[in-house]
Amino acid sequence: MKKSYEIDMCNGPLLGKILVFSIPLMLSGILQLLFNAADIIVVGRFAGSTALAAVGSTASLINLMINVFVGLSVGVNVLAARYYGAQKEKDIQDTVHTAIMMAILSGLFLVVLGESASKPMLTLMGTPDDVLDQAALYLRIYFFGMPVLMIYNFGAALLRAVGDTRRPLYFLFAAGAVNVVLNLFFVIQLGMGVDGVAWATVISECVSAGLIIRSLMKENGAMKLHLTKLRIVSGKLTQIVRVGLPAGMQGAIFSISNVLIQSSVNSFGSIAMAGNTASSNIEGFVYTAMNAVYQTSLSFTSQNLGGEKFSRIDKIKNICLGVVTVVGLVLGWGAVLGGHQLLGIYSSDPEVLSFGMRRLRIICGTYFLCGLMDCMVGSLRGMGYSVIPMFVSLTGACAFRVFWIFTIFAVNRTLEVLYLSYPVSWIITAASHMVTYYIVRKHFPKEDKA
Numbered sequence: 001m002k003k004s005y006e007i008d009m010c011n012g013p014l015l016g017k018i019l020v021f022s023i024p025l026m027l028s029g030i031l032q033l034l035f036n037a038a039d040i041i042v043v044g045r046f047a048g049s050t051a052l053a054a055v056g057s058t059a060s061l062i063n064l065m066i067n068v069f070v071g072l073s074v075g076v077n078v079l080a081a082r083y084y085g086a087q088k089e090k091d092i093q094d095t096v097h098t099a100i101m102m103a104i105l106s107g108l109f110l111v112v113l114g115e116s117a118s119k120p121m122l123t124l125m126g127t128p129d130d131v132l133d134q135a136a137l138y139l140r141i142y143f144f145g146m147p148v149l150m151i152y153n154f155g156a157a158l159l160r161a162v163g164d165t166r167r168p169l170y171f172l173f174a175a176g177a178v179n180v181v182l183n184l185f186f187v188i189q190l191g192m193g194v195d196g197v198a199w200a201t202v203i204s205e206c207v208s209a210g211l212i213i214r215s216l217m218k219e220n221g222a223m224k225l226h227l228t229k230l231r232i233v234s235g236k237l238t239q240i241v242r243v244g245l246p247a248g249m250q251g252a253i254f255s256i257s258n259v260l261i262q263s264s265v266n267s268f269g270s271i272a273m274a275g276n277t278a279s280s281n282i283e284g285f286v287y288t289a290m291n292a293v294y295q296t297s298l299s300f301t302s303q304n305l306g307g308e309k310f311s312r313i314d315k316i317k318n319i320c321l322g323v324v325t326v327v328g329l330v331l332g333w334g335a336v337l338g339g340h341q342l343l344g345i346y347s348s349d350p351e352v353l354s355f356g357m358r359r360l361r362i363i364c365g366t367y368f369l370c371g372l373m374d375c376m377v378g379s380l381r382g383m384g385y386s387v388i389p390m391f392v393s394l395t396g397a398c399a400f401r402v403f404w405i406f407t408i409f410a411v412n413r414t415l416e417v418l419y420l421s422y423p424v425s426w427i428i429t430a431a432s433h434m435v436t437y438y439i440v441r442k443h444f445p446k447e448d449k450a
Contacts, residue, residue, distance in 0.1 A: 007163030009300045010085055010307040015319055022296040022323065024165040028156075029288030031172040033281075034179070040281055042183045042197055044274075044346045051134055051193050055277070058139050061121055061259060063251070065113060065143075069106040069150060071248020073157040075240035076102075077295070078302045078381060080161035084222075085306030092222035094233040096158055098240065100216075101230045103154035107147025114143020126266045131273070138194040145202030148209035155212035160299050162223060171211040179204035243381060246390035253394055257401040264405060264418055268355075272415065275355025278346035282339075282356075283363050286331040290371035293324040294378040301382025310445045317379045317437070324375050328368025335364040355415070362419040369426035373397075376433035385440050392436055396429030 007017050043051040076099040083091040118139035119132070127135055156168040179200050186196030216225035265276045297320040304312045335342060343356040373393075380389045404421040 009081075009163060009303040010309045010312070014300070014312065014315055018296055018300065018316070018319055018323065021163060021165055021299070022292045024169040025160070025292035025295055026289040026327075028165065028169040028172050029292055030285055031169070031176045033284045033288055034176050040277065041346055042187050043194060044278070055135070055138055055194055055197065058122075058135050058142070061118075061139065061262075062142065063258065065117070065121075066110060066146070066149075067251030067254070068245070068248035069110065070153055071246075071251050072102060072106065072240060072244035073099075073153045074247040074298065074381060075242065075244025075386075076154055077157040077161050077298060078243045078384070079236065079239050080158050081299050081302035081382075082306035084162050085303035085309075089222035091236070093224075093229075094236045095240075096216065096223060096225055097229050097231055098233045098236040099154045099158055100151065100213075100225060101232050102237070102240070103150040104147055104230075107150035110146035110150070111143055114146065115140055118143065126263050128266065128270055128273075131270060134194045138198045141195055141198035142201060145205045148202075148205045151209040152205065152212050155209070155216055158216065158223065159212075160295060161302070163299070163303075167215055168212070171208045171215075174211065175204040175208035178207050243384065243386045246386040247381060250390040250393050250398075253398050257398045257405075260402060260405055261418060261421070264409065265415070268415065271349070271351045272355045274347060274349070275343075275352045275357075276359055278343050278352065279356040279359040279363070281346065282335050282342050282360065283367065286328065286335055286364055286367050287370065289327050289331055290324050290367070291374060293320050293327060293371065294374040296320060296323075297375050297378030298382045301379050305383055305444075309448050311448050313379070313383070313444065314441070316382075317375070320375045320378065321372060324371035325368050328371040332364040332367040336361055339364075358415050359419050362416065363422055366423035366426065369423055369430055373426050373430040373433060376430060376437055379437055380433070380440060383440060383444065388436055388440070389433060392432045393429055396432050397425040400425045400428060 007021055009017065009021075040055055043055050076095065080092060080095045080099070083095060119136040122132055122135050122139070152171075159165070159168055182200035182203055183197050186192045186200055190196065192199075213225065216223065217227070219225065262276075265272055297316060300316045300320075301313055304310070304316065339357050339360045340353060343353045343360070346356075347353065377389045377393065380386070401421045404424070405418070409418050409421070
């Protein structure tokens with residue numbers, strides 16, 4: 001018997017269930033982004049443009065260093081959803097305990113990596129001297145919270161596998177409230193700077209991770225977490241890595257291209273960096289809403305494949321493409337039209353606002369293309385194909401952006417030319433994924449198995 005927060009992905013109409021699944025996931029992603037947004041708004045308003053640039057300049061580096069491990073949670077989601085659809089309880093149990101153990105070990109590794117590599121990496125990115133020390137301090141504290149961040153990501157992936165996107169939303173709401181209150185207390189009351197907002201983020205992430213662990217421990221049946229049974233089951237580890245590692249590697253290598261773009265932005269000075277930071281943060285809200293549809297495509301495709309409901313796979317893909325297009329156009333153009341007001345939340349400096357709008361018009365105006373690209377990847381990974389979309393994405397987006405930076409941007413060094421590398425790469429990569437999907441789809445039956 002399914003619980004009230006679970007969704008039957010394998011039977012009945014799809015559109016309503018896809019919306020019920022994806023909307024809480026969108027809100028969860030938005031709340032998670034508010035952790036960083038609260039940091040940026042508070043330091044921008046109360047600690048100045050230099051502190052704003054310091055916090056913002058760390059985003060691409062954080063993504064570079066954690067994406068491989070966050071990508072493994074994709075493998076957790078696919079594997080758990082497939083076993084859940086096939087009703088294999090012993091395999092679900094092994095997946096749950098392997099996933100949480102992987103989260104703990106991944107987080108500990110990232111603590112060491114972040115503490116040792118933060119400042120050297122920021123220096124390699126050409127971070128200006130007036131920003132470097134504050135950015136390094138923020139990163140060192142932020143990475144101290146990696147174990148709890150990994151536990152939340154892996155635990156939420158397990159809950160999504162059974163259709164539960166509501167409880168992670170509630171947990172993030174609680175953590176987000178803690179984060180905002182602590183940001184204001186540490187910075188305004190105690191006079192702290194980037195260290196204050198970093199500690200607020202770490203503490204709030206402890207709240208969300210604790211609530212995830214508590215919910216898994218209170219589960220009944222196959223999804224129940226027993227702390228005494230935490231271990232790595234080699235067969236499950238292999239399957240998680242097979243799907244998740246290519247996803248993580250793709251994210252990490254994507255981040256390399258974004259680090260190169262951030263380095264190029266850095267060459268225009270700290271005011272351009274601040275405008276880029278504010279715009280990027282606004283874009284993040286649009287992206288995370290579209291990414292929720294990617295996660296939906298991944299979970300629905302995985303469960304239906306496990307349940308051998310092959311006739312629903314194409315329907316899931318088509319509905320998700322339609323939903324992500326609407327989300328991307330509405331939110332993307334909403335951000336462009338309200339750009340000055342939104343950027344004004346982050347800074348009152350007219351130059352910062354001007355630099356922010358230059359990015360916002362190009363990126364958010366075409367962001368739905370990125371959503372189409374990601375949804376195709378979700379369908380492919382849900383069918384168990386993760387390496388092929390990784391190579392397609394790395395060639396069509398990452399390698400292309402690097403090529404653009406060293407050729408077209410090198411000839412015409414303007415921010416507009418730099419930002420145009422995004423929509424052009426999305427078009428190329430989305431088209432390539434669509435071709436790949438139709439080739440891969442031929443390996444599966446069109447009709448359900450009796």
